[in-house]
Amino acid sequence: MLNFDLSPEQKELKQKAREFALNYVLPVAAYYDEIDETPMSVLKVAFDEGLINGDIPKKYGGKGYGLVDGVIITEEIAAAGPGIATTVFDNSLGMEPLILSGNETARQKYLPKILKDFKLMAFATSEPTMGSDVAGIRCNAKQDGDDYVLNGTKYWITNGGLADYFTIFAISEDQARHKGICAFLVEKDWKGVIIGKRIPKLGQRCSNTSGVHLENVRVPKENVLAQPGEGFALAMRTFAHTRPGIGAFAVGTARSAMEYAIDYAKKRHAFGSKISDFQGIQFKIADMYQKIETSRLLTYKAAWEADNGRDSTIAASISKLYATEAAFEVADEALQIFGGYGYTRMYPIEKLFRDARLFRIYEGTSEIQRMIISGYALNAYKPVMPALEDVPVHTKAPAEVNQPGKPETTAWRCRICGYVHYGKEPPERCPYCFFPASAFKSTMPGAKDSA
Numbered sequence: 001m002l003n004f005d006l007s008p009e010q011k012e013l014k015q016k017a018r019e020f021a022l023n024y025v026l027p028v029a030a031y032y033d034e035i036d037e038t039p040m041s042v043l044k045v046a047f048d049e050g051l052i053n054g055d056i057p058k059k060y061g062g063k064g065y066g067l068v069d070g071v072i073i074t075e076e077i078a079a080a081g082p083g084i085a086t087t088v089f090d091n092s093l094g095m096e097p098l099i100l101s102g103n104e105t106a107r108q109k110y111l112p113k114i115l116k117d118f119k120l121m122a123f124a125t126s127e128p129t130m131g132s133d134v135a136g137i138r139c140n141a142k143q144d145g146d147d148y149v150l151n152g153t154k155y156w157i158t159n160g161g162l163a164d165y166f167t168i169f170a171i172s173e174d175q176a177r178h179k180g181i182c183a184f185l186v187e188k189d190w191k192g193v194i195i196g197k198r199i200p201k202l203g204q205r206c207s208n209t210s211g212v213h214l215e216n217v218r219v220p221k222e223n224v225l226a227q228p229g230e231g232f233a234l235a236m237r238t239f240a241h242t243r244p245g246i247g248a249f250a251v252g253t254a255r256s257a258m259e260y261a262i263d264y265a266k267k268r269h270a271f272g273s274k275i276s277d278f279q280g281i282q283f284k285i286a287d288m289y290q291k292i293e294t295s296r297l298l299t300y301k302a303a304w305e306a307d308n309g310r311d312s313t314i315a316a317s318i319s320k321l322y323a324t325e326a327a328f329e330v331a332d333e334a335l336q337i338f339g340g341y342g343y344t345r346m347y348p349i350e351k352l353f354r355d356a357r358l359f360r361i362y363e364g365t366s367e368i369q370r371m372i373i374s375g376y377a378l379n380a381y382k383p384v385m386p387a388l389e390d391v392p393v394h395t396k397a398p399a400e401v402n403q404p405g406k407p408e409t410t411a412w413r414c415r416i417c418g419y420v421h422y423g424k425e426p427p428e429r430c431p432y433c434f435f436p437a438s439a440f441k442s443t444m445p446g447a448k449d450s451a
């Protein structure tokens with residue numbers, strides 16, 4: 001059975017996140033974007049209100065929120081400030097490999113600390129020379145007794161300049177690509193961890209993005225999250241859980257862009273009417289609305305799949321791909337409705353437009369999502385229809401052939417051009433594409449193949 005209702009607890013959570021977003025995020029989002037800084041005081045309120053780290057399981061003192069709860073909160077915060085939402089939810093990305101790993105000792109050590117002491121945790125697969133090709137990691141992990149020693153640079157790390165802990169993905173020097181990828185929990189204060197300067201960006205500027213350099217960083221065996229060969233799968237399982245959250249960033253951002261555009265369209269006049277009276281504007285709003293609704297449904301579905309123990313990889317990719325592309329289109333059309341004012345920095349649209357652009361890049365670009373989805377559709381998806389050459393589509397009604405008293409006949413499909421021939425035998429050659437009889441296959445059940 002399908003149920004599109006939120007539970008009473010989820011409705012309460014949504015309301016709480018909305019109030020936080022309107023009271024704490026919206027008033028400061030533009031300012032912190034302008035000065036390129038992260039509002040730590042807002043992050044602290046999110047922490048105190050339990051809107052960050054909600055996904056830490058109850059066993060470790062957390063609230064044990066599911067992904068559906070997470071995307072509900074995320075949409076609200078992103079609607080007020082996409083960059084602040086990225087900052088708030090980066091802990092979920094950073095912690096997810098720890099939660100999914102087999103390392104119970106590390107979970108018991110770090111998760112309660114993150115909950116109690118307002119610690120931030122960042123996720124690091126990307127490097128200066130690779131992002132999409134996770135198996136191409138260069139950061140080196142050399143085993144030394146039970147410990148590992150890390151050398152290399154991680155780049156583009158959200159909250160990199162703020163985090164206390166990092167999930168570092170590296171490659172063992174003994175194995176190539178997927179077989180060598182491993183993961184470690186590294187503390188910021190360990191010897192050899194060097195944080196780079198904050199990277200200046202087009203949008204989401206209040207979200208801190210930095211490089212993290214590792215120089216002979218010794219990681220004890222207790223902090224190994226994935227041994228060589230297990231790290232790639234751990235990163236992919238992480239994304240299957242975190243990509244619906246990016247979908248929710250996109251839904252919230254697009255929702256605000258649409259709401260501002262509707263408000264503007266109802267007030268702006270041209271040619272003696274409100275511009276919202278023009279069908280050209282109404283259709284833009286219809287497209288925005290349907291894209292947001294569709295994005296939200298896909299996002300909820302992906303989150304629901306993960307919450308219900310299913311492999312959410314494909315649903316997560318679809319929600320990320322669709323919602324993030326839709327959000328950019330919505331922000332673009334919203335800016336168009338604002339006309340010249342949309343292009344100024346005095347209205348909120350240009351910022352949403354800049355902020356939305358990032359969604360198509362981080363946590364796997366749109367191209368990578370298309371590779372994942374097409375890989376599934378081409379190789380793993382089980383079709384319902386028979387193979388094309390076996391489709392029983394005839395130009396004569398099946399009842400017309402093989403009637404008692406009529407000469408025995410069958411339908412033969414040319415596998416090249418699709419022509420259907422009726423007769424006991426296939427034709428010598430196809431009258432359309434001239435391929436020989438061997439190109440014909442019987443489409444009548446029980447009849448012999450000519451090949």
Ligand SMILES: Cc1cc2nc3c(=O)[nH]c(=O)nc-3n(C[C@H](O)[C@H](O)[C@H](O)COP(=O)(O)OP(=O)(O)OC[C@H]3O[C@@H](n4cnc5c(N)ncnc54)[C@H](O)[C@@H]3O)c2cc1C
Pocket residue numbers: 122123124125126129130131132133155156157158159201209358361362363364365366367368371
């Ligand atoms: C603001 C920001 C925050 C980020 N936060 C984090 C973080 O917290 N942690 C982290 O690890 N990373 C983070 N990233 C990195 C992000 O995940 C990567 O930028 C992204 O995965 C793309 O990698 P790349 O930039 O190296 O591009 P590349 O992988 O070099 O790709 C360049 C272009 O080629 C395309 N491309 C690559 N391969 C193919 C292919 N096979 N077929 C077709 N097209 C292809 C890509 O889609 C892209 O358009 C962040 C990035 C940004 C910008």
